[in-house]
Amino acid sequence: MSDVVTFGEGMIRLAPPSNRRLEQTTTLEMTVGGAELNVASGVSRLGLTSSWVSSLPANPLGRRVRNRAREFGVDTSHVVWDEGGRMGIFFVEYGSSPRASSVLYDRAASSFCELRGATFDWPAIFAGARAYHTTGITTALGEPTAEQVAASLAAARGAGLVTSYDLNYRKKLWSPDKSRAIQEPLMALVDVLITTEEDAEVVFGISGTDYREVARKLADRFGFKVVTITIRGDLSVLHNTWTAIAYADGAIVDDRVYDLELVDRVGGGDAYAAGFLYGLLTGDVSRGVRYGNAFSALKQASWDDFNFTTLAEVEAQLGGAGSRIVR
Amino acid sequence: MSDVVTFGEGMIRLAPPSNRRLEQTTTLEMTVGGAELNVASGVSRLGLTSSWVSSLPANPLGRRVRNRAREFGVDTSHVVWDEGGRMGIFFVEYGSSPRASSVLYDRAASSFCELRGATFDWPAIFAGARAYHTTGITTALGEPTAEQVAASLAAARGAGLVTSYDLNYRKKLWSPDKSRAIQEPLMALVDVLITTEEDAEVVFGISGTDYREVARKLADRFGFKVVTITIRGDLSVLHNTWTAIAYADGAIVDDRVYDLELVDRVGGGDAYAAGFLYGLLTGDVSRGVRYGNAFSALKQASWDDFNFTTLAEVEAQLGGAGSRIVR
Amino acid sequence: MSDVVTFGEGMIRLAPPSNRRLEQTTTLEMTVGGAELNVASGVSRLGLTSSWVSSLPANPLGRRVRNRAREFGVDTSHVVWDEGGRMGIFFVEYGSSPRASSVLYDRAASSFCELRGATFDWPAIFAGARAYHTTGITTALGEPTAEQVAASLAAARGAGLVTSYDLNYRKKLWSPDKSRAIQEPLMALVDVLITTEEDAEVVFGISGTDYREVARKLADRFGFKVVTITIRGDLSVLHNTWTAIAYADGAIVDDRVYDLELVDRVGGGDAYAAGFLYGLLTGDVSRGVRYGNAFSALKQASWDDFNFTTLAEVEAQLGGAGSRIVR
């Protein structure tokens, strides 16, 4: 009975403190992340209810991921527990110019990738829900997860949910060709496509003179109700700009550009997706873009995959909050 | 027998490390702050003697604040101890664009706010002193402290001290109307008014075409010997500019503008006040502005309410110190 | 629809790392505690469902306490939010012989103590629940909370719940006389009394030749269905023993004595209460005592008010787990 359901891998996230290199650090900060889990947590943070579907190993690391989801109010009753499995892990290194930030994934053979013995009753999971969200990462992880993506999108469509899909191409997980071959058939089941201009070109070979044209071409080719494209300007490793546009009903929606003094850009796209879904479900596409951008910009000025930004803070940004200290 | 006496609340200051949110952090860095205590510590740091008058709870947190004052050489012999009282606390969150920094105060029912059983022998406290400093925060905290502000200013004036008052308007503590009603009668007892342009308008309804005009109008209305206005430019959350001007004897004194890569802006105004008083007491208004600006700029590039900047470092800035590493 | 409902204050808990003194430390570890919240979290940890009823300030600290409860699966939908209120805080110092550990409370004027504008629909809250637990701390905090304790116990009794009450005498909150005067009338509404021998004597003036006699006298005087007494042996500050006995249906139940290399004894009694309620609701009084003791002993060998011990670990203790490393 959650408003939004998401499906994907939850992972332990380990990062050196400050700006230490992974090869150098003697301590790691431990938290939790994962694209679809981030979206579920963000949607809940903003005030809707959400449920996250996944598989976790039955050990302290698996419980920790479950706990973190619950901390944000995410329903975890559909998580499957895997005896003896392993937890996926990723390591984040924070850079500064000219050293870019980087992520090292260690998710091979994880409980989620293998989905051993996991069955998901999608119709039951979707009962009463309004939207479903997953990403190209889940599709890329292997056959077991790709099958569930197909089954879940079909079930969500059947149950009348808004289906949302973040293309999220990861070149270490699959080739552009394989990515296109597997994802193209799924696109007919997707209402809202979230992507970057680069991913649209790599995966579907779609490019254009500008973001607007790419969005329109995507919508035209696949029949998406909404295409929303996030746009990051890398002025330097620590100084970025951020905005997003959307194309829906034949028109473009755009928004202000945020200037970011980056703390942690990992999870920025997921925060946008969460804010966009929140705005869409509580208003319209334009509200989605504006809430998505503000929620993402504030997230990128904060540490962690999860976003501790409040709805009031988002709305203060939309109302023109400045840089002065708040007392 | 201190050169400068200040009166106000000392507080425990708790801040998440790095740029963590308060809702997110599992550790807090604990230090000590408070507008008038910051000024006393800064004056002592620069080489004059100072005394801080206050009330503290008789528990480890109260002793800690006392210890910190002593660490900076501040005389604490006039502090009143309150059995069973509570220590005021404030929490600082460091932001980065577009997320502003913020402060959460938890000073309700503190030993200082209530001043239970505290009596201050102001004439004895001021014996041998040259200047007295307090702020609008102390006046705002409630009747007990407002009464002492009035009594202390009168006593200081009577004892021939230079009286200094930082307007420091805090909207969570009182309304503009109440602030004006209570403070206007006190202004006749003040020699040096320290303020921002914004506070001057909010509290006294005084505005002008520029800082200079505001300063002159304040001096004209209340008869201050000196009005000094601090001027912060919020280029971004982490990049500010800083300067101050003063109006005295019918003339404006100004100074270079400092470019700040902010570490911790909390306490920046107090550092200016301390540097200004130091400069004023060891020279003149112009020296006050220059020492105040340098002391404040260096403080804002350092962590903590208290300012570990040395007089030699201040003077190196005044002499044109650059950005190169000092070996 | 939770199995167990609890009512009481949640607090931010701040503790110096290692064995630093509060007056000495420059960092604090921040977590969450509170007697009844600890019990709710423990019951949920062991596998039943639980709900915690309270009032929290609408600020980051209040949200943090709410998050922590949710992390443990505790239902927080009955928490009342207080705009502008303050969060109760307590500070823990860990000792070693001959320096005892200590706790400094800073809960004056907290949102929970004042319960401003809070109303609790007890019959609705108790719908479907099996047991209700609160403590003498909540009764001691002031009239607003004492009134709710009385109302809630009556409602729980009316709804057919098992009512559980931990005497938990705190001498800084009230005198023995006041404690007796206010609590004696409540005892008629209590099914399960949890106490120490010392508290039974201080509050009710009941003593005896041994624990067994005290338990029997308490049951006889007030008509409790169960009296359970926890027994701590303070061999040194860091080396304790722990056990508990119960009296029910005219008979005494006892259990093995645990040898504790203490990490953190704060919350040990609450862990016992949680384990006891779990055992009672899933079995009988004897199971309650055994699960309570094991859950408490393992908690005291771990840090934090909340208890990360799993049911499997409790049952391994009951099955005779030793001191060897588990690989």
Added chain:
Amino acid sequence: MSDVVTFGEGMIRLAPPSNRRLEQTTTLEMTVGGAELNVASGVSRLGLTSSWVSSLPANPLGRRVRNRAREFGVDTSHVVWDEGGRMGIFFVEYGSSPRASSVLYDRAASSFCELRGATFDWPAIFAGARAYHTTGITTALGEPTAEQVAASLAAARGAGLVTSYDLNYRKKLWSPDKSRAIQEPLMALVDVLITTEEDAEVVFGISGTDYREVARKLADRFGFKVVTITIRGDLSVLHNTWTAIAYADGAIVDDRVYDLELVDRVGGGDAYAAGFLYGLLTGDVSRGVRYGNAFSALKQASWDDFNFTTLAEVEAQLGGAGSRIVR
């Protein structure tokens, strides 16, 4: 050209600080361990040369393990680098009574377990060496590593090295039956067997009235030149005793019993093996037992798998060093 060669997996070791639970901690301390790597590092620490043979992923975690080995002077020129592989990880939780310490292994699919594309030229590796050491863990990890154990022992025997094998039974890696079936044939190639009484019974079904008899039976059955048995007394989780005996040439060698205030028992057995090999190669079996015990006892009073104890500290223990502070 190292004195001692070892073969086995190196792992990243992650441990919560202080006594936090893994499910609870927000930071992890990162270091390096692995039975045979520990032995190589210990032998080098005491003054002989050593070489560690293994496979590591070509990423920052793999380089970190290599760096740590080099930090202790261990030759890593025979390490094979695996592009795209993953690093084995283990997590250590430190307990206190009644909560035992525990280790969670996450080594599935690691570069070492799979040994993809790794070939080892054992005769070249052993050129000039005096002893070779590996353990039952390496044999247990899978067919690729078990094959290398067999090949390496044969090559070492052929090259005239002393062969040393620590039985190190791990029940999560294999069953007693499988363990016996695979290891029994290897025993003919082993000169020095290191074991505990428990492992001797689990793996080979050999028990006796005391340690001495077990050692003699092992030597008789398999023809070992030396059998050395380590003996830990678990008085509590944090208070242990430690000693070891050896059987060689028909006689028993024993040593004093060490009283341990445990800091970190993980790696204690490996420290014994390193000290034993050092003592054996620079003296005889009796020297091996005494150096092994002292090196292990001092390691267990220190943190980390690797042992920062110096030879001088070992010899001070052998000379009767007491508990007084050393200035």
Added chain:
Amino acid sequence: MSDVVTFGEGMIRLAPPSNRRLEQTTTLEMTVGGAELNVASGVSRLGLTSSWVSSLPANPLGRRVRNRAREFGVDTSHVVWDEGGRMGIFFVEYGSSPRASSVLYDRAASSFCELRGATFDWPAIFAGARAYHTTGITTALGEPTAEQVAASLAAARGAGLVTSYDLNYRKKLWSPDKSRAIQEPLMALVDVLITTEEDAEVVFGISGTDYREVARKLADRFGFKVVTITIRGDLSVLHNTWTAIAYADGAIVDDRVYDLELVDRVGGGDAYAAGFLYGLLTGDVSRGVRYGNAFSALKQASWDDFNFTTLAEVEAQLGGAGSRIVR
């Protein structure tokens, strides 16, 4: 105008966190210590006034030591500042059985050891004071400091102060022979000798059947008014006992034996000296022994050279405080 004056070196104290080895740690905890400075801080902590005389380098480390002294209320106006000098440093490693704790000194060429250009006007320093304390460490550091010890003791005797001397033999600083040759002449100027049985034998060749006889022999030989001997029982590295006795006016004073779960024994003797002087100056020798023992026992259960124990805590120990948590 302080009650107690002390003279000696202040040092930066660096210690690995937890129980890490110095060769192993990547962080150090930085604080301040030094025998005579510890005594001055302890005396002030208990409620008398104190002054510490020394020489410090004019750099951030020197200022830090000065700040720390001031934090405890110690008068530092007689400290001499040395341009270009270096700060003495010592490193502490905390052990556990069988690994003893250890201290590594790095004080060569420090500002205090060399006392370059430092002159001390002892009569002025002692004006109004009641007692003077220094130790054999200061005498051992070299000719410049030994000369000041002689001069200061003579001046203190001349000014009618109680002179106190802690023998504190350090074998790395000088030989027994040299120690005796230089210190014997000073003893005629000493009223209160503080020592251990071991040091009395090493330095003066005085031994006896028990502590009592040693104290009496010392008093007889040198004419001390009081001899007080501290007695530590090293049950293990982390478990000690502590007491002290005194001999004065022909009689022995003794006290209870404290059982210590050691946190940090460094500075334990200095805490005794501070408590003893406090007790002596506010009462008599017996009070000195009892306050000294309690102040020292509580210090050794706390971290740091300086002692954050309060007078109230000392008196609670004297009144029989137990191991229970203080709420």
Added chain:
Amino acid sequence: MSDVVTFGEGMIRLAPPSNRRLEQTTTLEMTVGGAELNVASGVSRLGLTSSWVSSLPANPLGRRVRNRAREFGVDTSHVVWDEGGRMGIFFVEYGSSPRASSVLYDRAASSFCELRGATFDWPAIFAGARAYHTTGITTALGEPTAEQVAASLAAARGAGLVTSYDLNYRKKLWSPDKSRAIQEPLMALVDVLITTEEDAEVVFGISGTDYREVARKLADRFGFKVVTITIRGDLSVLHNTWTAIAYADGAIVDDRVYDLELVDRVGGGDAYAAGFLYGLLTGDVSRGVRYGNAFSALKQASWDDFNFTTLAEVEAQLGGAGSRIVR
């Protein structure tokens, strides 16, 4: 048999975390640095072999420096051990505008400065090597080290090595006049001079209209085969630019300018020297400049004197790597 040999002091490096002042911090981060050791470690990091020649005290701090060198694969077999000596230490404070970063050296009386009893068999050390590097710091430390610089340069020239010398003027170690007097005679033995424009003027009085002219004049005056000048632009304390040029065979080589978001500029020049020597020995002067600049720029965006940058990362920069996150 290392490719590159360096000679100089290794030091313990202590730095406050984040941006704390040294006078303020309660913890220090401990690592290892020293100009010539940094170069040896960098050369090894990039793939050549290196050896570092020095003297270290035989204590845990000395071993730690040795360990760190070994961790990077640097050969330490020519290090001389000094019983009873002291380790040089330096303290780093990280600034932000307008507060510059600073370094406080504490190397007086260190084992390396005094070189007590140290003899170096330079011909043996240089056997098989291709290049030798030292710096003006080593020459400045005193007569013992200056003599070894002269002897080693002569021996290196005699053995046919490329000799490299970084002028590295330190005004706290000697005057310009003394610096010139001692270093001028050495220049005839140097093939590669590394310097800044400022140092060239201070030491040799050589200036020019631009970097190119300075380089050419230096080469002309002293007959260097290569002069390479590093060029830092201090836009602010945290924002710098970096590049270097070289003059060789009558021609200038230059390279792109790097934009730096500084993490730690200490060691930036040494990283350039290491990268330059690597490029020179594996290619030519132009390759030296490009590898030096990239290796230095990436180092300055990382913490620590040692550079964890990999050869692959350097080559990615040379290939145009951008600011996007690497996944």
